[in-house]
Amino acid sequence: MDVKDFYFDLPEELIAQHPAEKRDESRLMVLDKRTGELNHKHFKDIIDYLNPGDCLVLNNTRVLPARLIGSKEGTGAKMEFLLLKRIDKDKWETLVKPGKKAKVGSNFIFGNGELKAEVVGIGDEGSRIxxxxxxxxxxxxxxxxxxxxxxxYIKEKLQDRERYQTVYSKEVGSAAAPTAGLHFTKELLEKIKAKGVKVAFLTLHVGLGTFRPVKVDTIEEHHMHSEFYCMTKETADIINETKKSGGRIIAVGTTSSRTLESIGTEDGVVQEKSGWTDIFIYPGYKFKVVDALITNFHIPESTLIMLVSALAGRENIMKAYNTAVKEKYRFFSFGDAMFIG
Structure with a gap:
């Protein structure tokens, strides 16, 4: 498939620069993946689309304050480090700016010297170890x-760091938030549970590879970066029990979807497991575990818009996205949400 099949024209003013005043009062577009029908709601209305016996699967990763500003030993040159992935206890893959000043053997200081770093290797696409x-x-x-x-694409300063964390974030390790989950409040989750919907957690530490642009013309040639995931026995049991009793598995975010699909067998069974996944889901993929999805509105030509197109059909998604532009929905990390069911 051609990457250009996933292009849409997005005015810059629709890229959300700050979170909604209240998490669950962002807008919600509801897309019926069978008919393509669209409805316009608010996120707190999501409860009306969840049925007793369904299972909501959330990614409980927590974002690291992973951006460090430091200086180069010897020259004092200002440097920016972004932690991408932990390789070993104190060894990380990082993005460094300006990269040309971060040669192997270079040393850097952060704060008043509480943290020091040495570049010990070169990673993928110019990253530094x-x-x-x-x-x-x-x-x-x-x-x-x-x-x-x-x-x-977020130019404004975030006033409250917790607004870039989900209310259920727990396992520290992500370079970016699983943003579909930012819309939930603790109160809304309690109401969902009270309705008879099961809530289960898994972990996928989000790397920036998820957001990297697709630089090839045909999507089949694109390779995803790997990300670490973990599913407990408790969560696996809840998911398998839900499937067995005819309930739907509703993934919150593309990260939850990718984890579930990485672990699931052909007949949709999951098990306690941890490891690394580089699964790339695009149209033609047959979902084994995920039945429905809560997600945000994604970047044109990204792997994320390809994943949602695999679930709902490319034509349905492109129609929904063009409608979202017309109706002035807010896009990307702090933007509005979509329910694909």
Whole structure:
């Protein structure tokens, strides 16, 4: 398939620069994947589209304050580091700007020297492998020195860091938020449970590879970066039980979808498992586990719009996206939501 099949014209003013005032009051587009019918609601109305016996699967990853501003030892040159993926205890794959000043053997200082780094190798697409030195616990040092790694299309400063975390975030390790989950409040989740909908959690640590542009002309040639996932026995049991009793598996976000589809067998059974996935889902893919999806509106020609097109059909998705532009929905990380059911 041609990458251009997933292009739509998006005015810049529709790219959300800040979260909605209340998480669950963002808009919600409801797409019937069988008929293509669209309805316009607010996110708190999602409860009306969930049935007793369904299972909502959420990604409980927590975003690291993964953006570090430091200086180069010797020259004092200002440098920006973005942590992408933990390779070992204190060894990380990072994006460094400006990259030409981060040669192997270069050393860098952050804060008042509480954190130091040495470039020990070159990774994929010019990333740097960095070894950190510090006293104490790395996550605590990072919490003090790091900033939230907001996507480059968000130009405004985030007033409250927690608004780029889901209310159920728990397992620290992502370079970006699983943004479909940002719409949920604790109160809404309690109402959903009270309706008889099961709520289950898995973990996929989101890397920036998810958002990297597709640079090939035909999508089959694109290769996804790998991301770490973990599913507990408790979650696997809930999902298998739901499937067995005829309930739907509703993935919250493309990250949950990719994890479920990486683990699921041909007959839709999942098991306790952890590992790395580079699954790339695009039209023609037959879903084994996921029946419905809650998601945000994605970047044109991205792997994310290809995934939702695999679930709902490309024509339905492109019609929905063009309608969203016309109706002035807010796009991307802090934007509005879509329910594909």
């Amino acid at each position: 960095v070894q950190f030195q510090y006293q104490g616990i790395f996550e605590e040092v990072l919490d003090k020195l790091g900033q939230m790694p907001l996507p480059p």
